[in-house]
Amino acid sequence: MLNITKISVNYRLCWALLGFTAVVGAEEQNEALNLSVEDLLNVEVTSVAKKAQSLNDAAAAIFVISNEDIKRTGVTNIPDALRLAPGLDIAKINANQWAVSSRGFNGRFANKLLVLVDGRNAYARSFSGVYWENQDVMMEDIDRIEVIRGPGAALWGANAVNGVINIITKNSAETLGGLVTGGGGNQEKGFGSLRYGVKLGEDTSARAYVKGFDRNQNTLQSGGKAGDNWDKVQGGFRLDSQLNTQDTLTVQGDVYRATINQFAYFPQISAPYQTTGNISNQDVGGNLLGRFQHTFSPTSDYSLQFFYDAYKHQEAMFTDSRNTLDLQFQHRFGLLDWHEIIWGGAYNYGHDQLVGNQPQNGSAAIINLNPARINDQLASGFIQDEMTLIDNKLWLTIGSRFEHNDYSGFEGQPSAKVMWAPHNQHRLWAGVSRAVRTPSRAERYGSVLTGVVPPQQAAPPLLCPPACTPPVGIVAQGNTRYQSEEVIAYEAGYRTTFSKSVSLDVTGFYNVYRDLRFAEEGTPSFNGTSATQPLNFTNQLGGRTYGVEIATIWQMLNWWRWDVNYSWLHTHINPNAIGAPQTNISPQQRVSLRGVLSPWNDIDLDFWFRYVDSNFSVGSLGENTIKNYVTLDLRAAWRPIKDVELSVVGQNLLQQSHLEYISENQTFPTLIVRGLYGKISWNF
């Protein structure tokens, strides 16, 4: 009893303490209204509370990572920045490989998440996934990263099964002048960048940049160096022009070259059945994108976009080269005062070459694709109608995308969403959608030696050798009848800003999956010296996931903000064959707790705790449970003069090293080492 009283008293003290300094709403408004124009123009204004008050109007689980968030966390790459979003599962496999997924099923080749960089699709057809090591931009030039959890297929296209990530860089008009950054530390051994933006006439601006880094290796779980150090140089440009009051044009492009090192293992059918090697891979790539937009009126515009993307990605087991040409058209217009219609079409042409690399000891390549080269096409159209049922209160959005691709034929991906704003501090939404993940090149035409079972005693008690079973190669085998995976997703969310300094965003979802990939044991064969056990890809697996994602922002003091996210996920895969390979299962719980402090105008202090529950991976090394972990990043920055900032960032500080994920193949379990780096940036 005594305790309870004490607690309530303390709570009151707590609120009173915070109340004085927290952002005040109505009183401020009255105070402002009592001032004259002259006084209003002299008063100091602040907009710190805005972030905690804004509610997104999208009927979807959307989370926006701002340029400021990226800067304040001290992250040096896109996957690490994505750790800010709830519902995403980000795990670093080693220095140059990540596993990134939304709402579960994580893996190096997690295949249910679509990634777009300024409208350019970064999802690779070869293994259905994203080569995160090849996706980079000048971090300082990112305007925002929009993370949409749940299906986004109706608007964005296939493979947006569990989410879409839109990385959006700034218009070049916002990056005029120069920026130089540089720094280094133990894991980030050295990095630097230079960007310069100019005005080319009244209505045209452009920027160019070059950046590079050298990242250190981590340690193997078994001890010793992981050999995963890498370096990269990338450059690019962006030009934006307002051709006249109705037309705008954007042209942009990037090129990169990376040297990516790997200490990889390979199964082989002859003794010793597994070899290892330090391999140095060269990745090169580039892209060119153009977008023209014509605006007819405030409620009507169209855009035409093309991009060309080429890359050659090399890793221990294969080399993947691909050229993609993509055209998109989109038109938006208002109809009858209560409809906003968006429709469009897209065409994509790809040419690739996928070949297995021979291990250093000259044994046979582990991956084979037949055919090794392919041309593929995709054509799609979509239409979406946002209907205002009650002005400022109730909206219904229905839409669908229809696509035809060379792998799974025709796909229809509809969605229906409803949004209700009973008051401007509350938003409720719900939706149901269907999305598909189309087959990869490997699932259709590949074969991969995933492991070799060495010879065993054939007839105990006779010894082996001489009485041995033959070695058995386990070969994952593509299937030309492999079809798309499907999800039907049910989602609902609530967003509110119930006080002037707090906002809350809660989303719940229930996903039902059909036709998920399953590796079915085929008929073994024997060639006289070794046996082969095929695992044929089929669409036999089904399952469901459900979960809750919570994102809150609390502007506690005008110089101290808290960003707290919590995600809970349950994955249930229908058991249909005992002992067969299963699916990767993402952590059940994730917590991100960030404190953003600006105690003085020229000083930033940031801390970022993350808790990640245990997760489960399946691959060549068998089934593994990766232990849960807690980690902490810290950042301190000081601006001694206006355009110069010095910062120190500590990453993964709570332990010397920790394991986040075990890759499906090639890479031994690698512990991510604690990092510390210093950075200087200068605007001129």
Added chain:
Amino acid sequence: MHTWINKLPRLLLGLSLLFNTQPPAQALTLEEQAVLAALALNIVRFTTWPEALREMKDSLDFCVVGDNVVQQSFAGIDRKAVGNKTLNMINLSRLSNFDQCDVLFISELKQNILLQVFVEIKKMPLLTIGVGDDFAKQGGMVGLENVNNKMTLHVNVTAVREANLTISSRLLSLAKIINN
């Protein structure tokens, strides 16, 4: 567990004392949104509409294009008196039917859309107020820009004149004038 909760307020107090060494605010600090709404009210009060329009109705219809934060702060000036009329806030969810508005406050519209809004309302007796350094240059009438945490006014007198509106010299004397 209770001990932890008991310690929380003191911990927070301690932390805030530890960090709260900012120089005491010499001047009053207000939220930008509240200042924008108050400035908008003042700008309306310093504006004269054509005579014909003035006699037609009792309200001055103030349309707002913006997110929930903008709508919330402008709700604070709803029903305020302006001369012998009262302000009537209308949250525009669609960029059409501008003829119902006497004032249009625009925040965070994409550039290409904003330019077409100006085309659409050209020569209407409609006072446009917006945020940013470019608003008035691009054809808006009154732009409010945050420069080093203080609001500054930009007035495009050409646009005001073309719409048959008059802005008082007292307000103009506080503003940067744009004449194009």
